[in-house]
Amino acid sequence: MDASNTIAATAQRRPGRLRRGRRVADRILRVGCTGATLVGALVLGSILLMLIIQGVRGFTPTMFTSPTPGPGSEGGGIANAILGSLVLTGIGIVVATPVGVMAGTFLAEYGRGSKLAALIRFLNDILLSAPSILIGLFVYTLMVRPMGTYSGWAGGVALAIIAVPVIVRTTEDMLRLVPGTLREAGAALGAPPSKVIMSVTWRAASAGIVTGIILALARIAGETAPLLFTALNNNSWFSADLMGGVANLPVMIYQFALSPYPNWQGLAWAGALLITATILALSIIARLVIKPQISR
Amino acid sequence: MTALTDTIALGRTREATARKGPSRNLDTLFRASAYGAALLVLLVLAGILGSILYGGWPAFREFGFGFLTSSAWNVGTEQYGALVAVMGTVASAFLALLIGVPVSLGIAVFLTQLCPGWARKPVAMTIELLAAVPSIIYGMWGLFVFAPLFARFVQIPVSNLVEGMPIVGTLFYARVPSGVGVLTAGIILAIMIVPFIASIARDMLDQIPTVLRESAYGIGCTTWEVVRHVLVPQAAVSIIGAIMLGLGRALGETMAVTFVVGNANRLSASIFDPSSTIASRIANEFNEADGLQLNALMALGCILFVITFVVLIIARLLTRRVQAA
Secondary structure, eight states: OHHHHHHHHHHHHSTTOOOHHHHHHHHHHHHHHHHHHHHHHHHHHHHHHHHHHHHHHHOOGGGGTSOOOOTTOOOOOOHHHHHHHHHHHHHHHHHHHHHHHHHHHIIIIIOTTOHHHHHHHHHHHHHHTSOHHHHHHHHIIIIIHHHTSOBHHHHHHHHHHHHHHHHHHHHHHHHHHSOHHHHHHHHHTTOOHHHHIIIIIHHHTHHHHHHHHHHHHHHHHTOOHHHHTTTOOOSSOOOSSOBSOOOOHHHHHHHHHTSSOHHHHHHHHHHHHHHHHHHHHHHHHHHHHSOOSOOO | OHHHHHHHHHHHHHHHTOSOSHHHHHHHHHHHHHHHHHHHHHHHHHHHHHHHHHHHHHHHHHHTTHHHHOOOEETTTTEEOSHHHHHHHHHHHHHHHHHHHHHHHHHHHIIIIISOHHHHHHHHHHHHHHHHSOHHHHHHIIIIIIHHHHIIIIIHHHHHHHTTOSSHHHHSOOSSOOSOSHHHHHHHHHHHHHHHHHHHHHHHHHHSOHHHHHHHHHTTOOHHHHIIIIIHHHHHHHHHHHHHHHHHHHHHOOHHHHHHSBOOOOOOSOTTSOBOOHHHHHHHHGGGOOHHHHHHHHHHHHHHHHHHHHHHHHHHHHHHHHHHO
């Protein structure tokens, strides 16, 4: 007791050394912050490990060739869900890209300083983090109720609504990075604004705009909640008309993972591995294309 | 400066195109479609509010203000109330903030102050990838990996310890230690919002002029003192905005919570007990719902809309004000 006090006292008196309280607070901060980061990395590692361990078992070639099996039966795959997911995200991104790019162009090129553009920008930012389940309810009321059936179109529209704000935000941010002198040069050649935007501004910002579209794709590929009320699911093979339920990976994973059948659970894990690997790959590609400050 | 030249440039081009011909038509068409697309964003938001108000109105009319205060949810007798779901939503989001905020701020400080240069990029990327993982995967991880461990190493020992104690005993007692419940949902939500808060907070800390930091270190401050007295006061408002943004996400998160919250309609004081959130209840029951139950679920959606949008509006105002300043 006495000894430690003396040591502390000498430590205090010696110049260049910190008082113990300060040193401890600093140490706690360093350890705490490093620990927090480690926990984050560990969780990601744990999720990937879980997916790989559980998913690889169900990862078979038949997975890609046969449709989902009936309850309690053996075999089967998730080919219809994979195809359905591709179609739904395809519809989503095809609908969202023109709308998002044009809206972003309006905000960046035409709407500078206008009150309406400021309002739209603000609401778009809010829509960006709006609960996706509410978007599902909206599309249900808008399309599923009047049509009387769940449909792939409704699912695609729901995904498009989620993708649009992401594309709007990235497009606007990227167009704003294009120097004004480029536009002036285009205008000086006598090009009308639409021509300047299409052949100068868009071209200059194309890498950024594509990044935004990839990010939007990564965002909607794993969305489950809005699909529950719009595309639902379907155990049979994919048919060319998109009316009626359309099988898709997220909803398939949700239903199969919580089912009591081991075969279904195995397929859910395989689907989960597939979808996560795809989404992580898309996000990494998007980050490699350009350093974004935009993904939120 | 650039904004000014841009306006001039656009103004000039507009004058210059005051001519006839196909290019002018194309120009008008282009402008109109850009305008239309932007208005569509506005319409979608109005449509979301309109559609759930329309769908939820019969339930509000039926139960009136009592819908908010009733904890009933009985399909047989057609009695519906929002209390349990609202409490579950607020409680799980609050727990998520309680756990997630210190962790995300820790990560932000680590990335901006402590991390050696070579590790900065990969570590930042790892954290950002956590944001890209779909919420259903968090749900599966929570239910199949986290919940069993949580039940075995936290719920059972803690329940045994606090059984019979006043207050603590009701707060931390698990009747059925299955690992799922409000606290589990809160922890999973915390993991999900950490990357968002951390990456915004990191950007904010990065924007603080290096001179401020260096002068603080120069007079002999420790890292803790620099963070506490220089960085936090500088970035406080926008960090609160980032936290609100995380809160908005936590309130509306659906799939992950549906997996781990237990989906029980029971008002319980214990954070170990299963409960429901608004989003999880909608996800669970909507497809089988009919008539008044459907309206009640839509009405729940209305409440969720109001809560999250108020939170998100505050969040955006806070983060924006600082960016403008």
